[in-house]
Amino acid sequence: MIADRFDLVVAGGALITPAGRIHANVGVRAGRIAALSDGPLEADDVIDATGRIVLPGAVDLHVHFNDPGHPDYEGWAAGSRAAAAGGVTTVVDMPLVCVPAATTVKALHTKREIASRDSLVDFALWAGLVPYNRDHLDVLHQEGIVGFKAFMAYSGTDDYPFVDDDALYEGLRRAASIGATVAVHAESEAITRARTQRLRAQGRRDRRAWGEARPPIAELEAIERLLVLARDAGCPIHVVHVSLPECVEAIRRARQNGQRVTCETCAHYLTLTEDDLERIGPAAKCAPPLRTALHHDGLWDALVRGHVDALASDHAPGPADGKTRGEDDIFEAWGGISGIQSALLLLLAHGVHERGVSLEQLAWLTATNPARIAGLWPRKGAIVIGADADLLVVDLDRAWTLTPDHLYSRNRHSPYVGRAFRGWFTHVLRRGSVIVEDGRAAEAGGGAFVPAQRGLASA
Numbered sequence: 001m002i003a004d005r006f007d008l009v010v011a012g013g014a015l016i017t018p019a020g021r022i023h024a025n026v027g028v029r030a031g032r033i034a035a036l037s038d039g040p041l042e043a044d045d046v047i048d049a050t051g052r053i054v055l056p057g058a059v060d061l062h063v064h065f066n067d068p069g070h071p072d073y074e075g076w077a078a079g080s081r082a083a084a085a086g087g088v089t090t091v092v093d094m095p096l097v098c099v100p101a102a103t104t105v106k107a108l109h110t111k112r113e114i115a116s117r118d119s120l121v122d123f124a125l126w127a128g129l130v131p132y133n134r135d136h137l138d139v140l141h142q143e144g145i146v147g148f149k150a151f152m153a154y155s156g157t158d159d160y161p162f163v164d165d166d167a168l169y170e171g172l173r174r175a176a177s178i179g180a181t182v183a184v185h186a187e188s189e190a191i192t193r194a195r196t197q198r199l200r201a202q203g204r205r206d207r208r209a210w211g212e213a214r215p216p217i218a219e220l221e222a223i224e225r226l227l228v229l230a231r232d233a234g235c236p237i238h239v240v241h242v243s244l245p246e247c248v249e250a251i252r253r254a255r256q257n258g259q260r261v262t263c264e265t266c267a268h269y270l271t272l273t274e275d276d277l278e279r280i281g282p283a284a285k286c287a288p289p290l291r292t293a294l295h296h297d298g299l300w301d302a303l304v305r306g307h308v309d310a311l312a313s314d315h316a317p318g319p320a321d322g323k324t325r326g327e328d329d330i331f332e333a334w335g336g337i338s339g340i341q342s343a344l345l346l347l348l349a350h351g352v353h354e355r356g357v358s359l360e361q362l363a364w365l366t367a368t369n370p371a372r373i374a375g376l377w378p379r380k381g382a383i384v385i386g387a388d389a390d391l392l393v394v395d396l397d398r399a400w401t402l403t404p405d406h407l408y409s410r411n412r413h414s415p416y417v418g419r420a421f422r423g424w425f426t427h428v429l430r431r432g433s434v435i436v437e438d439g440r441a442a443e444a445g446g447g448a449f450v451p452a453q454r455g456l457a458s459a
């Protein structure tokens with residue numbers, strides 16, 4: 001029967017679904033998952049996934065493709081190919097470093113046009129919450145954005161000012177009134193600025209000084225303050241790139257007390273420490289900074305216990321000379337780790353193979369829960385009938401070593417070059433189209449804007 005024929009079948013794999021691991025064939029029709037069956041399915045194309053794991057494509061809540069404005073730092077074409085090669089089939093792009101910053105409807109439209117032309121993967125967008133755009137949050141929200149991003153400390157770029165406590169609180173109140181989520185970079189401006197000035201005045205330029213300028217208390221204090229402000233404002237919040245187990249714990253306690261709050265951590269806080277910053281240099285500079293091995297173990301522990309809500313890359317590549325100019329002065333280096341192509345693969349190599357993270361947990365952390373936080377679920381984030389056929393066929397045991405040749409980013413400064421991995425994507429599918437085959441990404445283009453669904457973001 002013609003009606004029973006599919007465009008594509010992914011056959012024989014072990015699927016990681018919200019209901020657990022099942023052995024079934026996936027029938028894809030018109031870009032969606034149309035059947036999950038243990039019986040044979042007829043199709044024009046078949047991908048043999050026998051002996052393989054099939055994961056939902058990752059949803060990365062935190063990327064900086066810097067386009068429009070700085071396509072030379074990354075851009076949608078290169079960034080989205082790096083994403084695809086890393087198993088990320090939907091990115092949520094941040095509103096800053098691009099020019100203009102996505103703090104107005106016009107700027108959002110410009111970005112959406114460029115991404116619709118150049119992106120290989122599907123995309124959603126954060127809009128900005130800055131001190132001067134509070135009165136425009138409602139019109140921005142109507143554009144199908146995931147929510148608003150605010151900084152509590154200097155953002156690294158002068159055209160994206162941070163919010164002081166008053167501007168943050170008023171912004172949270174405004175966001176709450178329209179049912180929007182606010183994502184926050186939580187570090188104390190007072191502590192990080194004063195410490196940076198003191199260290200630089202002492203002539204410190206070494207790599208350890210970066211971590212000393214942004215100590216754990218600067219992150220913990222800002223998160224506690226944010227929780228108080230958001231609770232009073234009644235606003236759902238998402239705390240980005242949490243680097244410390246004590247911060248995850250503060251957020252978990254707030255949630256237990258009924259507050260609507262989620263958090264993400266990044267692969268670099270799980271796989272690199274302050275010693276790696278010293279060894280690798282500027283390619284491992286980020287904010288919050290890399291922490292100690294003890295913090296890093298605690299963060300793994302929190303993740304394994306299910307206290308972390310999402311894994312994001314905070315992929316933040318910079319200009320070609322951004323890393324070299326920081327070789328002798330860490331404060332001068334570009335801040336931001338280029339990691340979208342490695343994040344999920346690192347979680348497979350170190351989380352699944354070494355730390356007892358189950359594949360079900362991995363799918364929840366990298367796809368299902370981020371899609372829920374972003375309001376993109378159930379269209380994105382899970383292997384269920386009716387969802388987009390965003391699928392990763394995984395050879396769980398293949399061992400390989402990352403070299404610069406693997407990287408699709410425009411500027412290939414990855415802190416993971418030379419690292420041994422275990423786990424590899426044989427196929428990455430975006431809405432049923434193969435966009436990566438055996439590590440090779442397709443040409444850019446074909447990705448679509450995915451509007452956030454109202455009312456799901458805080459589910």
Ligand SMILES: [Zn+2]
Binds near residue numbers: 062064094314316
């Ligand atoms: Zn970021």
